[in-house]
Amino acid sequence: MGSEGNMKGFVLLLTLGIATVISGGQEPTTKKAVNGPFSNEEMQRFRALSPIDVHAHVFAPDPFISMLQKLNLHILDILVVDDMSPSHRDLNKERSEALTVVHASNGYAALCTSFDPYSFNQPDYARKVIRGLNDDFARGAIAVKLWKNVGMEIKDASGHYLMADNPVFAPIYQDIASHRKTLVAHLADPDSGWQPPNPASPDYEYYRDHPSAYMYGKQGVPSKEEILRARDHVLEQNPELRVVGAHLGSMESNLTELGRHLDKYPNFAVDMAARMPYLEMQPRETMIAFVTKFQDRLIYGTDVGFSRGSSETIGELEAVYANDWRYLATADTIMYKSKPVKGLDLPETVLRKIYHDNAVKWFPGILNTAAMK
């Protein structure tokens, strides 16, 4: 999540959302900034897009599902195996909680499963993983999450970091492709994870609160480039595998590089989850040109998280959707870190792709949740 995103990212994402809301009170320009949940008129426009959020981590149905119905919003509910988070260590528990959400969702939620990468050096690893994935596919799961602990945390016995292109994963990728499912790859992290602390960075609070994910200053850790090179090998070696790179494919600070990847790998698209601030920091004309050029490869996502006992309110979550939509769909001024940002006012055809069509194309079955068992 979050800054994943990370499951830990939940916290980051919410931090960002709240920052936007709070800073909205300041008005450095004469144009009034718009913040908070949708107005009635805005909500009608949002609902009409049949919006889909392809990056959510929701483990308790109430009152989250009422919000989905209110917003006419579909989600992809993503499992993550994270041994540094007590609530995300147990895949079976997570799966059963997410399935509770899916089954209660009236068709608004679909499942993205995951697998345990920590046991990668045990005998028969790939075969066991494949059996688990195939069980989840039979239950209706439409995608599989690969998380950043591959590349940034897990090491083999000789101390080498486990990378996404390790041959141990090859049969797993083949299995996902042969079932026509999608791999959601959150590999690496924002550039700022390898850089000195910078309060101006969207991820400053995340790394302050999650030092274990902060690569800067650590000895012997892989560079971001090495991790993404391994990801690119997976794209090259599995042309039949649909891969959606979470968080702009971790190329949030370099749109040129992201564009090069989208041009080079036809089996690659990216979600925008928890990286909207990076887009908002770009010049408006640059963003309009980029989104227009890659309108078939960008998929809306948030990284919102919700579980039993979550402190975040539905109003806060709704404000995340509202502020993102204002940036993409209107010429209104929103606020990011006390700075006014004018919305892109994208045409309806492009919005419809980002919010709906691309999700349907890159995640086949995302709306056919009646198939969920």
Ligand SMILES: [Zn+2]
């Ligand atoms: Zn996430």
